Amino acid sequence: MSEVYRNIPFDNPYGGVWKQGWQVTYPSNLWNATQPLKVLVVPHSHTDPGWLMTYTEYYTYHVKDILNNMLMKLEQYPEAKFIFAEISFFHLWWDDLIVDNRLKVQSLLDEGRLEIVTGGWVMADEASTHYFAMLDQLIEGHQWLSQTLGVKPTSGWAIDPFGHSSTMAYMLGQSGFNGMVMQRVHYAVKKYLAKARQLEFMWRQIWDSEGYTDMLSHVMPFYSYDIPHTCGPDPAVCCEFDFARRPVGKLKCPWKQSRVEAITEANVEKRSRTIVDQWKKKAMLFKGNVVLVPLGDDFRYQTAKEWDEQFTNYLKLFEYINSNTNLGVQAQFGTLSDYFRIVHEEISTGSRRDDVTYPEEKRIDSLTGDFFAYADRDDHYWSGYFTSRPFQKHLSRKLESHLRGAEILFTLASTKAKRSPRSVFELMTKVMSARRNLALFQHHDGITGTSRENVVKDYTERLVKSLEDMKVVMRECAFYLTLNDETTYNSTAQFYNLDETTNKQTYGSESTVLDLGVEHGVPRSVMFYNSLGYERRSVVSVLVNKPHVVVRDNNGRYIKSQVEPFWTKDGNISTQIYQITFEVTVSGLGIALYTIQHVSGNDNDKAFVAIVTSLDKTDRTKVSRMIEADKSDDIVLENNNMKAVFNGATGLLQLIFNKREGVWYRSKVDFLSYGTKASKSEKSGAYIFLPDGPAKVLVQKEFPRIYVIRGPIRSQVHVYSDIVPQHIVTLYNSTGIESQFVDIQNIVDVRKQRNFELAIRITTDIVNTDRTFYTDLNGFQIQKRKVHSKLPLQGNVYPFTTMAFIQDDLHRHFILTANSLGFSNPESGVLEVMLDRRLNQDDNRGLLQGVVDNKPTPSRFRLLIENCGAQGCDNDRKIVFPSPMGHQSSLELIHPLFTFLSNPTFSGNFPLQSNISPLTKNLPCDVHMLNLRTISDSGEQHVNKSLSALILHRVGLDCTFDSINDNCENLGENVTLSEMFRDSIITIDFATETSLTMMYTKKKLDVEDAVVIKPMDIKTLVVNVH
C-alpha cells in the first residue's frame, strides 16, 4: 500500500457519472452466448447492532421482521437467496423461533440459499478494536454457529466498517475463509486499484514471506454499498433497479433523471439492456467473467412487499436476459460463497480475462498494508472516529483486560472445582454475558463512537455491568484458588472487596479504601492477580485510612512502602485517606497475598513518607505538614535510570536524561487544540475530522496547581488545571521494567468547549527522515506510515491502538497507550495523540447528531526512549517489530495487576495460600497467552465439559536494541503443554490444534511435544483440562 500511496496524486478529478472514476467502456464482443458474463445478484440487509437505535430496539422494530420475512419469502421464491452477517441479531431471532421454523432455517442453510457471511457477533470496526476483542467477537459468533447450526462461514463481508485492517484478513484467513469483501476504502485508492484491475487481490501480512496468510480480497469499486452504487458505475441508472424505491414506497432516488419502473413485458427488453450495460461496465474493473452485484442497504427487506418488489422484478429481468443469449449475460441470485467459488475456479483454471489489458494495468497480485484513513469524498477523512467517545473506548479496553483476566482465572478455578466433591462454580453466566457485551461494542458504530447518545448510554451500561461482573468473577475465582480447603468455599461470604467500583451515574471509577482498623491490629490482606504469563514486578497503590503502616509480602517479609497524600475530587488533600505505594512480585497468572498493618508512627523504618512540594501560589490547603513551598524554576524528578525535567510554571515535561548513556533527550509535552472548518455545512463530527488548520498550543486561563511528590518508590508531578483537570507524570524507582519509562496519566474534560478537539503532543529531537513513523494495527502488528504532503492534515491521522514511534539512526521514541485514540506526526520529531473531541454538529453521515456527551476521560501513556544498538534503526526496513521492552511495557500498561482488598469482616487468619503460581515457569517472552477460554455449550450456563481454548500468540520482536532490562532470555522457546501448568492446579491431558475460531480441527497434538508457533502467528489449541 505504501507504493500505491506513492503513486496516487490524490487530485480528485471529476469522472463523469462515476464521479470518482472515469467513463468505463467495454468491447461489444467480449461476452457472448458461449462465453457469457455471469452475474450474481446478492440480496443482503445491513443491520447495525446499535446506531440510531439501540441493539434491542433495532431487533424488536426491524431485524425480527427482516428475518421473519426472509424465512417466508425464500420459501416462496425458490430461486431467491440471501446473506446475513450479525450473529448478535441472528441468535436472538433463532431463540424466538418455533421448531418447524428452525428446521426451515436449517434446510435453507443446507441448500446454500441462506448464507451466514463472516458470522462474527458484529461486523467489527477495524481501527479502534484491539485484536483480543476482534477475535473474541469472531469466536463468539462462530462458536454459536457451529454449536447451534453446524454452520461454518467461509466468506467475509465488511461493507460498512470505516477503513480496513490487514489484521482482520489474517483472522479470517486463519479461520478457514476463502474470500472477503470490503467497501469503505479511500475513493482514490479504489480508482487506482480499479484502473489496474486489482480490486481483487491476495491480501498478505507484511511479515509473511511465504504467502501462507494470503486472503482473496474484493474491494467494492463505488461510493457505497447501497443499490445505486452496486450495479455499475452510474448511480442514477442503478437506482432505477432498486424496486423498493418505486413511487409507492417511502424511498426515492435522489437523482432527478432516475425512474424506478416495475418490469413489464413492454419494457423488459429496454430495462434488461440498461442493466446489462451497467453490469458489464462493472465487470471491466475486474479480471473475472463473473460480477458481484449486492442488492440491499441498511435494514432492507423488512416488509413482505419489499421482498416481492425486488424478487419479482429481478426474476423477470433474469428470465429475459438468460433466454436472450445474445446479451452475453447469465444472471441469477447468488450468495457470496457462490461468487468466490467461481472466482477461485477461474483463477485455478486460468480462465480469467488476462487478455484484456489497460495501459495502466500492473500486476499487484498480492498486497500488503491497510486501508486507513478512509475518505469517501473530497477531503472528508474518517479519522475523527479514531478518537470519538474516548471514554467508551477506554471502558472497552478495560473490559477486555478484565474479561481476559476473568476467563483465565475462571478456567483455573472451575477446573479445581471439578476436582473437589462439591462443584460449585456458577459464574459462567457472567462470563458469557461479558463476552457478548464486549463483542457487541466492537461493532462499527460502537467502539467507533458513532452512534446516538442514547445508544452510547446503552453500550456504556453494558460495559460497566460486565466490568463489575468480571471483578466479581476474578475475586471469587482468586479467593477459591487460594483456599486451602475448598469445601469451605461459600459464594455468599464476601471476603474481598474490589479496589475500585464504577459509579453507575457517572460511570467513573471510584476507589475503595482499605480500613486498617486499630493500631497493631490484625494485618489486612490485599490480593494481587497477574494475568500475564511471566513473573512481574510492579508498583501498586492502595488507598488506606491510616498513614502509619507496614507492608509485608506473601512470605511475611517487610517491604518498603511509600505513604502519599490523596487528593479529593475538589483538588484538596484528604485528611482521611492516604495512598500506600509499594512494589509487588506476582508470578505468571499468579495470585499473591500481601498484608498491610496499621502501626504506630514511630516504630516504622519500612514506610517512607513522600515529600510533597506545592508550586501553587494560591494554594490554601493547610492540611498537611507534608507540603512545603518551592520557588525554583524547573522541577527535576529522578530514579535509578533517568532524570526528568519539568517546566516550573506549567508543570509539563521538557527533558529526559538517560543516566547510563549520559545523554539528554528532548521530550517536551504540550496540550493543543484543533477547531473545525469555517464552512457552514462541512464541519467535523463523530466520523469526520475537518480541522481549521494546524493545532494551537493550549493556553491555560488560570495558573495550574502543581504538586511534586518525591519518594523512594516513585516520584510524580501532578498538574491540576481547567481542560486537563489532572495530568500526572511518574518516574518509578522499581526493580521491574517500570523504571525504564515515563508514565503519563491524564483526565481531560472538554465539556465547556465548543467545536474543540484536544491533543497531547510530545516534541522530541528525533529527525524522522521522510516523515516516516509507525503505528500499530489493533495491537497485533506494526504498520509503517509516512506523512504525505499531498494529503490534508486529517488524511495523515491513523488509528493508535497500543503503540506508535518515530526513530532516527540511533534512537526510537516510543509512545504506548492504554486505549485507542488517533495519532499523527504533524511535524518532524513530534508524536501527537488526540485525546477527546467535542463537536456541536452532525457531519452528514446519517447520525444527525454532534458529539456533546463528553465525560471527564482518563488516558494513560508511557514514553520510552530506546537505544537502537549497533545495527541502528533503519527507516527503510519494511518489516518492523517492537523491542521486547516495548512489547512488555505495552502488555503491562494494558493488563495492570488486579488488586482486591480484604473486607474488615474478614479476620485475616483464614487458611489461605499466600501464593498461587499456576505456571511451572515463565512463558517465553515472545509468547502471549491471548486467552484461556472455557468452552461452554451454547445456551447452557454451566460448564459440563472440561474443554478450553488456549490461544497463544507468538509476537514478533526486534532484539537488536541495546537494553539492560528487558527480561527476555527465553525468546523463541517452544511451549510444551504437559509442562506448562503445575499439576496441582491444572493438567492438560489432550489437545487439538484448530483453526483460529475452532471451526476446523487441524490435528491432534501430543501434549508432550513442543507447540510450534511461528513469529506473529496466533494458534488456538482446544485443550482438555482437569
Ligand SMILES: [Zn+2]
Ligand atoms: Zn453499519
